[in-house]
Amino acid sequence: MGINFVVLAGRLTADPNLAYTQAGKAYCKFSIAIARTYNRDEVDFINCTAWGKTAEVAGEYLKKGSL
Secondary structure, X not given: OOOOOOOOOOEEOOOOEEEEOOOOOEEXXXXXXXXXXXXXXXXXXXXXXXXXXXXXXXXXXXXXXXX
């Protein structure tokens, strides 16, 4: 079984939404906007979810418009 790894660079479309499961595990939902390199008039919006410590850091430090 392999692991897929993707790096996306864009700007947050809104402040991240940090929450916790009933078991106490942190998760953070956010969306990023990525301008296409070959056509700056087009933008892709990607929904993301971070878990654990990454989610807590994202919820604390990231804000709308952050890279």
